Structure formats: C-alpha cells, structure tokens
Amino acid sequence: MYFEIDPKVREDKGLSLLREETHRFAEEVIRPAARELDRMSDPEQVIAKDSPYWDVLKQMKKLGYHRIFIDPDYGGLGVNATEAHIILEELGWGSVGLTTAIGVDQIAPAVASLFAMGDVIEKIVKPWVEDTEAKYHGCWGVTEPECGSDYIMACEESFLPHVKELHPGEVRADEDGDGWVINGPKSSWISSAPTATHVGLHVTLPPHDSLANGAFCIVPLDQEGVTKGKPVDKLGLRDDPQGDITFDNVHIPDDYMLIRPPFYEFRIGQIICTTSCFMGTVFTGLARAAFEEALEYSKNRVQEGKPLCEHQLVKQKLYKMFEKVESSRCYTRKIMEHVWEKTYIERTFDASSRHALSAQIYGKRSAFEVAYEALQIFGGYGLTKDFLIEKLFRDARAGLIEDGTTEVLGLAAAYNIVQEC
Amino acid sequence: MAIFPSREWVEAVLQAAEKSEKYKEAAKDWEGDFLSIIEGDEEFVRDLSRREGMEGFISFLDMMPLEARRKYNGTPMGDVFEKKLGVPLDSPADKFSIDEMLSMVSKLSVEDLKGACTYFWSDFWHGSVRAMKPVAPGEHEDATFKLSGKYSAWKLMVSGKQDTIRLVMSNKLKLEGDMSYVMKHMKAVVALTKEVFAGVPID
Numbered sequence: 238m239y240f241e242i243d244p245k246v247r248e249d250k251g252l253s254l255l256r257e258e259t260h261r262f263a264e265e266v267i268r269p270a271a272r273e274l275d276r277m278s279d280p281e282q283v284i285a286k287d288s289p290y291w292d293v294l295k296q297m298k299k300l301g302y303h304r305i306f307i308d309p310d311y312g313g314l315g316v317n318a319t320e321a322h323i324i325l326e327e328l329g330w331g332s333v334g335l336t337t338a339i340g341v342d343q344i345a346p347a348v349a350s351l352f353a354m355g356d357v358i359e360k361i362v363k364p365w366v367e368d369t370e371a372k373y374h375g376c377w378g379v380t381e382p383e384c385g386s387d388y389i390m391a392c393e394e395s396f397l398p399h400v401k402e403l404h405p406g407e408v409r410a411d412e413d414g415d416g417w418v419i420n421g422p423k424s425s426w427i428s429s430a431p432t433a434t435h436v437g438l439h440v441t442l443p444p445h446d447s448l449a450n451g452a453f454c455i456v457p458l459d460q461e462g463v464t465k466g467k468p469v470d471k472l473g474l475r476d477d478p479q480g481d482i483t484f485d486n487v488h489i490p491d492d493y494m495l496i497r498p499p500f501y502e503f504r505i506g507q508i509i510c511t512t513s514c515f516m517g518t519v520f521t522g523l524a525r526a527a528f529e530e531a532l533e534y535s536k537n538r539v540q541e542g543k544p545l546c547e548h549q550l551v552k553q554k555l556y557k558m559f560e561k562v563e564s565s566r567c568y569t570r571k572i573m574e575h576v577w578e579k580t581y582i583e584r585t586f587d588a589s590s591r592h593a594l595s596a597q598i599y600g601k602r603s604a605f606e607v608a609y610e611a612l613q614i615f616g617g618y619g620l621t622k623d624f625l626i627e628k629l630f631r632d633a634r635a636g637l638i639e640d641g642t643t644e645v646l647g648l649a650a651a652y653n654i655v656q657e658c
Numbered sequence: 659m660a661i662f663p664s665r666e667w668v669e670a671v672l673q674a675a676e677k678s679e680k681y682k683e684a685a686k687d688w689e690g691d692f693l694s695i696i697e698g699d700e701e702f703v704r705d706l707s708r709r710e711g712m713e714g715f716i717s718f719l720d721m722m723p724l725e726a727r728r729k730y731n732g733t734p735m736g737d738v739f740e741k742k743l744g745v746p747l748d749s750p751a752d753k754f755s756i757d758e759m760l761s762m763v764s765k766l767s768v769e770d771l772k773g774a775c776t777y778f779w780s781d782f783w784h785g786s787v788r789a790m791k792p793v794a795p796g797e798h799e800d801a802t803f804k805l806s807g808k809y810s811a812w813k814l815m816v817s818g819k820q821d822t823i824r825l826v827m828s829n830k831l832k833l834e835g836d837m838s839y840v841m842k843h844m845k846a847v848v849a850l851t852k853e854v855f856a857g858v859p860i861d
C-alpha cells in the first residue's frame with residue numbers, strides 16, 4: 238500500500254531495500270513486543286530483566302539503530318538524512334515507545350561525538366557504538382518537577398531575553414576539584430530513566446540564576462548518590478518506561494561536561510532541532526500505522542449492506558487521513574534534511590528552530606488526528622484491546638505532551654518566527 | 659608543508675584565503691579581528707627541538723619589529739629565550755644561532771614554559787584577511803575576539819584535524835568575545851578552518 242512520492246527515493250533500490258528491511262523488523266519484532274509491553278499491568282514488568290524490552294533493545298543495537306545520530310567519524314551509522322528518515326518512520330510505525338527508547342539512548346553519545354575530545358570519546362562513545370548487547374542505555378534528563386514547559390522554552394534561543402521569567406532550575410552542577418558535583422531532581426517523565434545506565438543531563442551552573450546559565454553533561458547512573466524512582470503507570474507509550482532520577486552529590490569528570498557556557502545558551506536549541514525531527518518522523522510512522530489500520534478495517538466491516546469504505550462519510554475521513562500522513566512525511570523529511578545538513582555536513586549548528594519545532598508539532602498532531610479518526614472508524618471495536626488502534630490512539634495522545642506539549646513547542650517556535658522573520 | 663607558526667605559514671594562509679571563493683562567500687559578512695594566544699606546552703618544546711621547527715618559529719617572530727619583540731622581555735616567553743636559550747628575543751636576526759639554541763632546547767622542560775605565550779593578531783573583514791602577524795604582549799588587547807589555548811590545540815585547529823567548535827566546546831581553546839555574533843556567523847568560522855587552514859598542510 239506504501240507509495241513513495243519522491244522519485245529520487247522511489248527509484249533508488251538501496252533506499253527501497255532499506256525501507257523494506259526496516260519495515261520487516263518493525264512488523265516482526267517491534268510491534269509484537271510493544272503490544273506485549275503495553276499490556277503489562279505493572280510497569281515494573283516492562284523493565285524486568287526478562288522483559289521483551291531488552292530483547293528489542295539488543296536487536297536494535299545489533300542493527301545499529303543506536304548509532305543513527307552519532308558522528309560517522311566516531312562510529313556513527315553513517316546514514317544520510319533521507320535514510321535516517323526512512324528508518325525512523327518505519328520504526329515509529331512499529332511503535333513510537335520503543336523507538337523513543339532507541340532515540341533517547343543516543344542523545345548523550347551523539348552530542349559527545351559531535352563536540353567532545355579526549356576521555357569521554359574513549360570511555361563513553363567508543364564502547365557505546367560497539368555495544369550490541371544493550372550494556373549501555375541512555376536517557377535524556379531535561380524536565381524537572383518544578384520546571385516542565387519552562388525547560389522547553391529555555392531551549393529556544395529567541396526566548397533568551399525572557400528566560401529570567403522562568404523557574405531557575407533544580408538540578409545544579411558546581412565545580413568540584415577537577416570535575417563537577419551534581420545535585421537535584423529530574424521529573425518523573427524521563428523516558429528510559431528506569432532502564433538507563435547513563436543520562437544526558439541538563440544542569441544549571443553557578444550562580445544558578447537562570448536556565449540559560451546551564452550546561453549539558455553525561456552522567457553514568459551506576460554511582461552512589463543517584464536514586465531512581467518507580468516507572469510511571471500511564472495512558473500511552475507504555476512500552477517505554479518513564480521515571481525520575483535524583484542526584485545527591487554525584488561527581489563527574491570535567492570531560493563529561495559536553496556543552497557549557499557560552500555555547501549552552503546559544504546552541505542547546507540545536508539538540509531540540511534534532512530531537513524534533515526525530516519526533517515528527519516517528520509520529521508520522523504512527524499516523525501511517527493508524528491510517529493503514531483504519532483503511533483495512535473499513536474495507537472489511539460491512540454496515541448498511543456495504544463495506545464502511547464505500548460510505549461517503551468514511552471515504553472523506555480516509556482521504557483526510559491520507560493527506561495528513563503524506564504531508565507529514567514530506568514536511569518532516571524536508572526539515573530532517575535541513576537539520577542534518579546544518580549538523581552533520583556543514584557543522585554550523587544553526588538549523589532553523591521554528592522549522593524543526595514545527596516538524597515535531599506537525600508530526601505529532603497529524604498522528605493524533607489520524608489516530609482519533611481511525612479509532613472512530615473502528616466504532617466500538619476501536620475501544621477494545623483486540624485491535625491495535627486503541628494503543629495507537631493512546632500513544633498519539635501521549636505524544637501531544639512528550640518532549641514538550643504541542644502548545645509550548647508552538648510558543649517557542651513563535652518567538653523564533655517573530656524575531657527572525 | 660609549512661611549520662606552524664612561521665612566516666611561511668602566515669604567507670600561505672593569506673594566499674589560501676585570497677584564493678578560496680568558498681571562504682570569501684562564507685565570511686562575506688564577517689567583521690572582527692582576533693587576538694590569538696598560543697601557550698607553550700610539551701609539543702611546543704618537541705617542535706622547537708627540530709631544526710625546521712626552531713627556524714620556523716624564529717622566522718615568525720622575525721615578522722615583528724624589534725621594539726615589539728622587546729616587549730616580550732621580562733615575560734615568560736621572553737625569559738625562555740633570554741635565560742634558557744641564551745638569546746633575548748629582541749636580538750637582531752643574525753644573532754640567533756640555531757645550532758646553539760637547539761642544543762639548549764633539549765634542556766627545556768614544560769615547567770620552563772609555564773605562562774610562556776606567543777601572540778598573533780588577525781583581522782578578518784568581509785571575506786578577506788586584512789592582516790595576520792605576530793604581535794607584542796599587550797598589543798591589540800581590544801580585539802573583537804580572543805582565542806587562547808595550548809600550542810598542541812592550536813596545531814589541531816590549523817592543521818584542520820579538529821574543527822574549531824569542537825576545540826572550543828571541549829575547553830581546549832578558549833574563545834572570548836560576543837558569542838552571539840560568532841554563532842550567527844558560524845559559516846565563516848567553519849570555512850576558515852576547512853577552506854583556509856586545512857588548505858595549508860603543516861609539518
């Protein structure tokens with residue numbers, strides 16, 4: 238049913254093969270595991286040693302999906318933007334939750350591979366890229382109990398003149414001999430925190446007066462002083478566990494401080510540009526999955542003497558869903574290409590944040606709108622656990638909050654639009 | 659292959675910048691001079707102990723007028739030359755005996771180089787490099803930007819082996835000045851390393 242509209246991609250045998258292979262993995266491995274994880278009543282089961290979560294993570298690492306965003310000179314997968322987009326859409330089609338797990342996994346090593354030198358490359362990046370057993374697993378610690386949307390706003394460079402109006406942040410790093418000591422809590426919403434061995438962590442620096450006076454570091458989580466809470470029991474994206482992390486005098490060497498002033502203030506938004514493309518793309522995969530489920534169902538379910546898809550009203554819904562999936566793919570791919578160019582090719586790290594944020598919002602919103610209509614097409618059956626659509630709907634709903642609410646991401650983009658356009 | 663820093667290297671860099679259309683385009687809006695500060699380290703001692711290294715460095719210093727070189731006297735770098743290598747930096751060029759200096763360099767330790775800095779100043783203006791030359795301590799202190807770091811880090815940058823951003827972000831080079839300006843003109847910074855510096859192989 239998939240038709241690739243871009244002839245450059247359609248006619249490229251390598252890309253078609255890449256899509257087919259990734260799709261097979263998403264269909265045969267990710268989706269069944271995600272459904273199993275989703276149905277576990279206790280999130281502790283998701284993170285247990287014998288959970289399918291670990292099998293999938295290992296298989297993703299064997300296939301190199303944990304290296305998509307790592308600098309190719311430092312062991313990255315070496316894909317281009319289009320290839321990354323194809324892989325991520327397919328993985329997202331399989332499940333956004335498990336794809337988020339492999340996405341947050343690579344944030345800290347990817348940042349290190351792009352900006353760091355010395356010890357951190359030897360001790361973190363190299364073993365990370367070589368890992369095929371999920372010995373290492375990363376998460377991304379941004380939001381805090383008192384500082385949710387505020388942290389998202391603080392990452393937009395155009396918002397800097399107003400940054401002092403925000404909460405000044407709770408997780409702090411202070412100089413300590415030849416390194417740093419970290420204290421404070423991250424929110425209960427850190428994806429993969431319950432399973433992670435390392436966190437890419439946002440901290441504030443002395444005098445701890447503003448979120449802009451911050452830094453990004455990598456912290457191994459097997460140290461004394463690190464406490465993790467229980468995984469959160471939640472509505473959607475249940476196959477990727479969220480949980481809090483608290484730091485009590487946790488030490489890291491100076492090398493592990495990856496982005497510091499003045500770069501933090503001006504460039505931290507570039508991480509959000511990359512994660513935004515990621516999010517927009519994987520949710521495009523979810524949108525497509527929901528559309529396909531609805532289309533299939535509408536061809537088989539008969540009401541008033543004919544298949545649902547033969548009813549005008551349903552046809553109209555199917556068309557709108559199709560339009561959203563296709564436009565979401567085109568838009569997120571274009572923006573992914575732009576951000577990739579600025580990050581991995583030109584290395585100027587000056588991607589347009591309003592575009593990147595809008596790719597995230599567009600992908601997430603499309604996914605929710607498509608999943609919402611798709612579930613409606615299923616009627617009462619859509620609400621049952623027998624069909625995938627209810628999971629897709631719950632996952633899409635969680636997406637409107639994950640990584641920044643669509644409203645707040647839009648607000649951040651608007652600051653950039655007003656300043657730059 | 660040029661020695662960094664040397665007269666030959668400066669001339670080659672100026673030429674490379676003049677020839678590079680990519681650099682000119684990327685830096686067409688750039689306005690701002692740089693005071694660069696190279697701090698002596700182990701690698702500096704190693705390079706000075708090679709004849710070409712020593713000759714290159716002397717040729718670099720020789721680009722300064724005598725009175726500028728005199729200002730190094732009493733600074734850690736001046737002391738290295740006067741007390742450890744036996745020739746004050748403000749000596750006329752023919753007073754520098756490379757053989758003698760090479761024999762003394764072997765006794766030089768990293769400790770002797772503590773605080774020993776060489777300064778050079780470059781004026782980048784709308785895609786051209788209007789000046790690049792060694793200067794005396796204290797000169798061009800009001801430069802728009804200051805970039806300082808160990809000699810080994812500088813070599814990584816000018817050889818094009820490492821990009822400036824990675825060196826600055828990992829604290830190997832320290833950049834002072836209006837960072838938001840630098841961020842807005844990242845293309846120029848990247849092109850300077852990739853198109854100009856990397857085009858002049860160093861030994």
Ligand SMILES: Cc1cc2nc3c(=O)[nH]c(=O)nc-3n(C[C@H](O)[C@H](O)[C@H](O)COP(=O)(O)OP(=O)(O)OC[C@H]3O[C@@H](n4cnc5c(N)ncnc54)[C@H](O)[C@@H]3O)c2cc1C
Nearest residue numbers: 377378379380385386426427428638639640641642644645
């Ligand atoms: C599934 C999931 C995964 C997540 N993964 C991670 C992760 O890996 N790492 C991480 O650090 N965080 C993660 N988060 C946290 C997520 O980024 C935050 O939940 C999100 O940014 C919103 O913050 P909050 O929940 O504190 O809500 P609040 O900030 O309290 O916002 C509450 C409501 O107020 C609105 N609001 C807030 N500020 C404004 C404003 N200035 N103007 C107008 N409206 C406003 C918001 O839109 C929202 O509707 C995750 C969240 C979820 C649900």
